[in-house]
Amino acid sequence: MECNKSLCHVPNTPSAANKRWRSAFVSIYCSRALLSFFKDSLPDRKTAKVSQNSSSIILDIKPADNRFKIDQTSLTKLVKEKNADKLQNIGGVDGVASTLETNVEFGIHGNVEDITRRRESFGSNTYKRPQRKSFFHFVVKEFKDLTIIISLLSVVSCLAFDMMHNETLAGWYEDESILAALFLLVVISAIIRLNKLTSSIRKVGLAIAFLALVVLLVRYFTGNTEDECIIEEFHGNKKKFCVMVRAMQILATATTIVELVIPKGFSLAVKRTHVYSMKKMMVDQAMVRKLSAFETMGFATTICTDIAGSLTLNQMKVTKFWLGKESFDAATYSSIAPYFLELVLEGVAMNATSTAYKPTSRFEIDFLSNPTEKAILSWAILELNMEMEQLMHNCTLFSVEAFNSHMKRSGVLLRRMVDSTIHVHWKGATEIILKMCSSYYDASGIVKELDDHERMKFERIIQGMEASSLQCVAFAHKKLSEEDQEYDTKDKNIEEGLTLLGLVGLKDPCCPEVRKAVEDCQYAGVNIKMITGDNVFTARAIATECGILRIGQDMVNGVVIDGMEFRNYTPEERMEKVDKIYVMAKASPEDKSLMVECLKQKGHIVAVTGGGINDAPALKEADIGLSIGIHGTEVARLSSDIVILENGFASVAKVLRWGRCVHKNIQKFIQFQLIVNVVAVIVNFVAIIFVNKGPLTGVQLLWVNLITHNLGALALATEQPKKALMEKPLMGWTKPLITNNMWRNLLAQVLYQIVVILTLEFKGQLIFDVCEKVRDTLIFNTFVLCQVFNQLNARKLTEENIFKGIHSNKLFLSIVAITIVLQVVMVEYLKWIEYTESLNWWQWATCIGMAMVSWLVGWIVKRVPIPQKPFLSYLKN
Numbered sequence: 001m002e003c004n005k006s007l008c009h010v011p012n013t014p015s016a017a018n019k020r021w022r023s024a025f026v027s028i029y030c031s032r033a034l035l036s037f038f039k040d041s042l043p044d045r046k047t048a049k050v051s052q053n054s055s056s057i058i059l060d061i062k063p064a065d066n067r068f069k070i071d072q073t074s075l076t077k078l079v080k081e082k083n084a085d086k087l088q089n090i091g092g093v094d095g096v097a098s099t100l101e102t103n104v105e106f107g108i109h110g111n112v113e114d115i116t117r118r119r120e121s122f123g124s125n126t127y128k129r130p131q132r133k134s135f136f137h138f139v140v141k142e143f144k145d146l147t148i149i150i151s152l153l154s155v156v157s158c159l160a161f162d163m164m165h166n167e168t169l170a171g172w173y174e175d176e177s178i179l180a181a182l183f184l185l186v187v188i189s190a191i192i193r194l195n196k197l198t199s200s201i202r203k204v205g206l207a208i209a210f211l212a213l214v215v216l217l218v219r220y221f222t223g224n225t226e227d228e229c230i231i232e233e234f235h236g237n238k239k240k241f242c243v244m245v246r247a248m249q250i251l252a253t254a255t256t257i258v259e260l261v262i263p264k265g266f267s268l269a270v271k272r273t274h275v276y277s278m279k280k281m282m283v284d285q286a287m288v289r290k291l292s293a294f295e296t297m298g299f300a301t302t303i304c305t306d307i308a309g310s311l312t313l314n315q316m317k318v319t320k321f322w323l324g325k326e327s328f329d330a331a332t333y334s335s336i337a338p339y340f341l342e343l344v345l346e347g348v349a350m351n352a353t354s355t356a357y358k359p360t361s362r363f364e365i366d367f368l369s370n371p372t373e374k375a376i377l378s379w380a381i382l383e384l385n386m387e388m389e390q391l392m393h394n395c396t397l398f399s400v401e402a403f404n405s406h407m408k409r410s411g412v413l414l415r416r417m418v419d420s421t422i423h424v425h426w427k428g429a430t431e432i433i434l435k436m437c438s439s440y441y442d443a444s445g446i447v448k449e450l451d452d453h454e455r456m457k458f459e460r461i462i463q464g465m466e467a468s469s470l471q472c473v474a475f476a477h478k479k480l481s482e483e484d485q486e487y488d489t490k491d492k493n494i495e496e497g498l499t500l501l502g503l504v505g506l507k508d509p510c511c512p513e514v515r516k517a518v519e520d521c522q523y524a525g526v527n528i529k530m531i532t533g534d535n536v537f538t539a540r541a542i543a544t545e546c547g548i549l550r551i552g553q554d555m556v557n558g559v560v561i562d563g564m565e566f567r568n569y570t571p572e573e574r575m576e577k578v579d580k581i582y583v584m585a586k587a588s589p590e591d592k593s594l595m596v597e598c599l600k601q602k603g604h605i606v607a608v609t610g611g612g613i614n615d616a617p618a619l620k621e622a623d624i625g626l627s628i629g630i631h632g633t634e635v636a637r638l639s640s641d642i643v644i645l646e647n648g649f650a651s652v653a654k655v656l657r658w659g660r661c662v663h664k665n666i667q668k669f670i671q672f673q674l675i676v677n678v679v680a681v682i683v684n685f686v687a688i689i690f691v692n693k694g695p696l697t698g699v700q701l702l703w704v705n706l707i708t709h710n711l712g713a714l715a716l717a718t719e720q721p722k723k724a725l726m727e728k729p730l731m732g733w734t735k736p737l738i739t740n741n742m743w744r745n746l747l748a749q750v751l752y753q754i755v756v757i758l759t760l761e762f763k764g765q766l767i768f769d770v771c772e773k774v775r776d777t778l779i780f781n782t783f784v785l786c787q788v789f790n791q792l793n794a795r796k797l798t799e800e801n802i803f804k805g806i807h808s809n810k811l812f813l814s815i816v817a818i819t820i821v822l823q824v825v826m827v828e829y830l831k832w833i834e835y836t837e838s839l840n841w842w843q844w845a846t847c848i849g850m851a852m853v854s855w856l857v858g859w860i861v862k863r864v865p866i867p868q869k870p871f872l873s874y875l876k877n
């Protein structure tokens, strides 16, 4: 409007010279019109800047109006800042006086025109009563900074979270559903070792926050603080508002510190590391049922393994068949007397928990039984042409004792249809069955007495089979007299005086990679022990084949023992001998768990692998239970922490490696995160003490926390297990979570970052010749970039080359790149909401340069030797 009006007064005969004049005139007046418009609506710094520009225009071209060389805002600023340099720039007191067109001695001219002009420029010399503001208004104003609310909420929720997460876990252990598990993971997880660390950090943090609070309060009540804004704004208001607002500011500052020091990010990061590794492990056919098992596995000092499925393929096959003292094979089966073979097949078919039939195709046989039984049935059907259905038609069962790992035998009582005679059939572990026999069938089916001499001969045959790693099963038979009709399998009579029918030897081939996997684990400092229900000789042979026993070692006393022997030791003897035992054979389920219990008592971290029902108690007793094998039983799976669907010990070695990796990654994250938090707390604290306000605003700190907790944790969680993890012995369960190496790295980085940030805080404006806001932006930017660079430092806790293998971790690199991009966006965004100022290229380069020095610091500090004894133990002494 003003602009248009002014334009009307411009001469309307545009000569060439006048044209130039007019365009200058228009631009000046239009900009002035705009400025006055802005000035009315935005009474803050922004206008000041523009007005300064406008005043320079005025000075150049001699304005038509009577404005002063200095405007109100600049004048207020000059008074408020008490900046001697600026005063000097204007020409000192005299300069100011002449700018204001006044005389230091006589004052202003004072006529109506002059006063009006001054009133227009500087406003009237009266105090404008501020509008009454409600208490709600103060609250909203103080809490406009959303971060404070978020901080408060997160502090509260963090405490609630900690209380909650210990209890609610038990529910999903029983549930195999991976979705349910994943869902619960987001809400709760058990983090055992971190709890201690977290609680000590929390104590220190709360102490610092409290101290800061005290400092601020003391300052406030002793009037030692410049509460200009409050005094200015609330002058005339009731004092209680002042107190409340100040109290809120103090609370906000303290909350920011608490928010920084409560390491809730740890548990979150641990969870993320777990979930990431869990997903990776699922590719390897392993499902983690209990997340903390990951780290526990990393610390395992002993792994107790069974045979079937873990060391062997769980594909048993009958390879030996003895009738009497003669061995038969495919070529000689036809020479067996038919009536005798019929008896043997009756024992096989009737004394089985499942039925099998021969389908059209030779190789498709359906079974529902344990591997041993499956192998025997398939051998009988395929090699001995057993007609299972036919045999089952010929007799009726009236009592059955199913196989179990305690008794290691199964038995049936049956009546033959043809003559109604009653027969008992037993099959089971050779030592059990042999004890029940007093006679034997020789190769031609004639019953002979089993005296001690003959018994020895059979034992030798069995040992021969077992020594070639065969699992042996013996069959026995007895025909009962008419009076025995009422008996069932529980009666003594049918357990004695049996006739040995035959022996089979079953081969379960060792997994091809098992030897290497066992070696890897041993190399990593983990003891491998075998605990099995199988016979001593079988166990010894397989242990040697898999590398659990070294050649000659099996002869050393006490290395291979029998479950019963172990059971009968006194508790003291057990504790004394348990370390030396490498193979425990003929073990009952209780023996297996007794062994685990002993090892645990001795301070070992014990992992148990197994797939059978008989392994369940040991799996439960173990620190980490791993159920193995696609054919593993449901009971074993439910008793375990990790379910491995593949057969083979190689998977166990993989889990061990991942376990160590997860632990390492968590350590890396802790080092990384602690640096961020410690630096932020100290810097804020020091700044509060000296200048009453921290250099990093709530939003900025929240941002730092956000990227370190989330992106940082994710990046460090994705570090893959390296071969080196299995090259060192144990990391030590009892060792502190933060090792001396980590303390050293941490202290160096913290020191460096504190020096950089405090230098920027106190001397930054001078060094870089920038305003306060640019300096604050420099601090914020440098702090964030330091963390980005430090993330790479954290990749290697001890190695000097932090870039080693980084090319293979694309995810890590992408996360770092994303963080940098987000930081640029953040600086720009914060600028928009007036939290930061734009940085020029040179300033960006300076920030990056300062952050990059943390690599150098990391490299240098890794060369500083450290003591073996944990740092913190020096404090305790």
Ligand SMILES: Nc1ncnc2c1ncn2[C@@H]1O[C@H](COP(=O)(O)OP(=O)(O)OP(=O)(O)O)[C@@H](O)[C@H]1O
Pocket: 305, 306, 307, 308, 309, 370, 372, 373, 403, 404, 405, 408, 409, 410, 427, 428, 429, 430, 471, 472, 473, 531, 532, 533, 534, 535, 612, 614
């Ligand atoms: N179905 C069965 N019927 C009769 N005897 C069996 C049967 N299965 C196994 N046996 C006998 O019982 C012994 C112990 O077998 P068991 O399955 O209890 O051992 P395990 O502890 O599971 O062995 P592993 O270490 O392979 O897991 C075997 O050596 C075998 O002689």
Ligand SMILES: [Ca+2]
Pocket: 306, 307, 308, 610, 611, 612, 615
């Ligand atoms: Ca088993």
